[in-house]
Amino acid sequence: GAVVSQHPSWVICKSGTSVKIECRSLDFQATTMFWYRQFPKQSLMLMATSNEGSKATYEQGVEKDKFLINHASLTLSTLTVTSAHPEDSSFYICSARGTSENTDTQYFGPGTRLTVL
Amino acid sequence: EDQVTQSPEALRLQEGESSSLNCSYTVSGLRGLFWYRQDPGKGPEFLFTLYSAGEEKEKERLKATLTKKESFLHITAPKPEDSATYLCAVQGSGTYKYIFGTGTRLKVLA
Numbered sequence: 030g031a032v033v034s035q036h037p038s039w040v041i042c043k044s045g046t047s048v049k050i051e052c053r054s055l056d057f058q059a060t061t062m063f064w065y066r067q068f069p070k071q072s073l074m075l076m077a078t079s080n081e082g083s084k085a086t087y088e089q090g091v092e093k094d095k096f097l098i099n100h101a102s103l104t105l106s107t108l109t110v111t112s113a114h115p116e117d118s119s120f121y122i123c124s125a126r127g128t129s130e131n132t133d134t135q136y137f138g139p140g141t142r143l144t145v146l
Numbered sequence: 147e148d149q150v151t152q153s154p155e156a157l158r159l160q161e162g163e164s165s166s167l168n169c170s171y172t173v174s175g176l177r178g179l180f181w182y183r184q185d186p187g188k189g190p191e192f193l194f195t196l197y198s199a200g201e202e203k204e205k206e207r208l209k210a211t212l213t214k215k216e217s218f219l220h221i222t223a224p225k226p227e228d229s230a231t232y233l234c235a236v237q238g239s240g241t242y243k244y245i246f247g248t249g250t251r252l253k254v255l256a
Contacts, residue, residue, distance in 0.1 A: 031192070061242055072233065072246045073190070122189045126242060133178045133237055135244060137189035 032056050033125050035138035042113055043146055050108045050141045052123030058103035059125035063135060064096070067120045079106050113145045148173045152234050152247035159224055159254050167219040167232055167250045175239030179217050181210050182233040184249070190233055193219075224254045 032055040042048050052062055061080050065073040077098050079085040085098035095117075097109040106125075110117055120142050124135035151170045159165055171179065178197055182190035194203045196212040203210050207228065209220040219232055231251045235244040 033189075035189075063243075072248045075243060078243065120187075124189075133242070134180065134192060134195050136192055137182070140187070140189045142187070 030056050031127065031134075031136040033059075033123065033136050033138040035123055035141050037141060038139060039142040039144075041144045041146065044114050045112055048110045048113055048143060050110075050121055050123075050143075052106045052108070052125070052138050054104045054125040054127075054136070057125075057127045059106075059127060060103070061126040062100055062106040063124045063126075064098060064106075064108050065122045065124065067122060067140075073122065076108075110143065113143070115145045118143055118145045148236070148238055148245050150234055150236055150245050150247040152232075152250050154250060155248070156251040157253070159221075159252070161225055161254055161256050162223045164220070164222045164224070166221070167252070168216060169219070169234030169247055170216040171234075171236045171245075172215075173236045173238040173245070177237045177239050177241075179212055180235045180237070180244065181217070181219055182235070184231045184233055186231075193232075221252070224252075226254045226256050228252065229254045 034053045036051045064076045067073050076091045077085045077087045079098045079100035081100045081103050087093045100106040120140050122140040124137045149172050153168045181193040184190045194210040199214045201212050207222050211218045231249045233249045234247045
């Protein structure tokens with residue numbers, strides 16, 4: 030149980046284009062989903078928290094107009110990197126918090142490797 | 147300020163050589179402490195949730211313990227497949243957000 034998927038697993042795009050990453054909770058409903066960014070050999074950095082049906086809450090220093098988050102349902106959240114630039118290249122990971130027992134535990138997706146040329 | 151510190155930063159063990167990883171934390175009202183395993187190029191895999199001092203949880207060769215200031219992840223008779231980065235995170239009261247430590251990179255040699 031508690032499986033989270035991400036799509037795509039990797040993407041390469043040209044500078045200036047937009048990229049959408051999907052995060053799905055496969056076997057549970059996720060009240061809250063989180064988006065993280067991870068640089069090589071570093072820990073996870075929280076970018077934003079999204080709740081189903083409401084606007085995402087962004088961490089300090091994260092541009093909300095650049096990283097658009099949509100939490101359309103209890104099983105799907107999307108992160109769109111708009112007008113991507115090489116400095117946006119990173120490993121993006123989502124997590125989901127369930128609605129039933131053990132709601133404090135976040136379950137993570139496998140991550141999406143974004144490379145911007 | 148809420149903070150999580152993991153030690154050591156890296157650890158090399160021989161197969162079968164038991165050891166412990168440390169996670170020290172300061173947080174306003176601990177709501178939960180979480181251990182994850184992360185393999186290169188993958189997302190963190192959930193291991194344990196601990197809620198109160200004195201609590202212990204076990205899974206195969208891993209055992210997690212919690213005090214009011216720190217948590218230990220004990221690895222008994224590790225195998226090469228236990229090689230990974232182990233992440234600790236804490237959640238304070240009034241929030242669902244995690245504060246992550248920087249992780250311990252474990253390498254188990256055959």
